[in-house]
Amino acid sequence: xxxxxxxxxxxxxxxxxxxxxxxxxxxxxxxxxxxxxxxxxxxxxxxxxxxxxxxxxxxxxxxxxxxxxxxxxxxxxxxxxxxxxxxxxxxxxxxxxxxxxxxxxxxxxxxxxxxxxxxxxxxxxxxxxxxxxxxxxxxxxxxxxxxxxxxxxxxxxxxxxxxxxxxxxxxxxxxxxxxxxxxxxxxxxxxxxxxxxxxxxxxxxxxx
Amino acid sequence: xxxxxxxxxxxxxxxxxxxxxxxxxxxxxxxxxxxxxxxxxxxxxxxxxxxxxxxxxxxxxxxxxxxxxxxxxxxxxxxxxxxxxxxxxxxxxxxxxxxxxxxxxxxxxxxxxxxxxxxxxxxxxxxxxxxxxxxxxxxxxxxx
Numbered sequence: 001x002x003x004x005x006x007x008x009x010x011x012x013x014x015x016x017x018x019x020x021x022x023x024x025x026x027x028x029x030x031x032x033x034x035x036x037x038x039x040x041x042x043x044x045x046x047x048x049x050x051x052x053x054x055x056x057x058x059x060x061x062x063x064x065x066x067x068x069x070x071x072x073x074x075x076x077x078x079x080x081x082x083x084x085x086x087x088x089x090x091x092x093x094x095x096x097x098x099x100x101x102x103x104x105x106x107x108x109x110x111x112x113x114x115x116x117x118x119x120x121x122x123x124x125x126x127x128x129x130x131x132x133x134x135x136x137x138x139x140x141x142x143x144x145x146x147x148x149x150x151x152x153x154x155x156x157x158x159x160x161x162x163x164x165x166x167x168x169x170x171x172x173x174x175x176x177x178x179x180x181x182x183x184x185x186x187x188x189x190x191x192x193x194x195x196x197x198x199x200x201x202x203x204x205x206x207x208x
Numbered sequence: 209x210x211x212x213x214x215x216x217x218x219x220x221x222x223x224x225x226x227x228x229x230x231x232x233x234x235x236x237x238x239x240x241x242x243x244x245x246x247x248x249x250x251x252x253x254x255x256x257x258x259x260x261x262x263x264x265x266x267x268x269x270x271x272x273x274x275x276x277x278x279x280x281x282x283x284x285x286x287x288x289x290x291x292x293x294x295x296x297x298x299x300x301x302x303x304x305x306x307x308x309x310x311x312x313x314x315x316x317x318x319x320x321x322x323x324x325x326x327x328x329x330x331x332x333x334x335x336x337x338x339x340x341x342x343x344x345x346x347x348x349x350x351x352x
Contacts, residue, residue, distance in 0.1 A: 033351040050315040
């Protein structure tokens, strides 16, 4: 009898312990039902990027007169938040959609400091034209001089965070996504937009 | 007799003022505009409760699509909130090509919007591809 009881208790404890473990599950990124979080998560970047791209397209300023696409260089996106954000989380989506819209072409040859550029644009030229291995390359396939297209526009911006403490143990965190497209020929701002995402919750939650 | 006449006159004036045609372009919230004989401190709780019981919510009045000057399909939705509270919800617009296939775009995401109590609202969206010729839209409550 005692043996049976002991076995039952052991079984029940095992079931309870296993039941307490939160199983890992994949996030449904298409129809995510997860609760909002104080920090910026992928849904916030999705929303900001979606609204930015739609604003750009709706503005009608990116249709180049005489056809063709504007060539756009990546400017600096400043992360002025308390979080370690790779600003490409935002810019990757924006650039992808703008490029696929057919309105602009991004250049991988020119960009602000610390922005991802393709170093092969230059190093492949160095290797195939000027190095001691240059003879190994078919001269007809080597990039000729004067082929790179200079950018006409640059995209830059800033992500700002503001924390506001409320009464009754609440806080509000405001995130400002600011983007602008500048005309590199004359320095004028071609397009500009700001999207504000606000989150309100317990001040015990840490927004970084 | 004179008192009764004055009261009647006052009643008629109040009624007429209450029935005054309002400019439909301006939506005055229930707790901002003046009360009248039909909507006042006594009847409001009953009206609110009735609205809640019958489940009044957001309704779409019209959805218009047009191709803008750059060749992108644009969507303008107009609707109104019948409820007596602000309704916050999410919507997702998906764009369809001429074959009815969903156009793969990173802009088709759940986006948050809200409709103020008893007020009209508008949603605007633009397809990021010139191949889009139609749309479909889903809505959902904000996940709790």
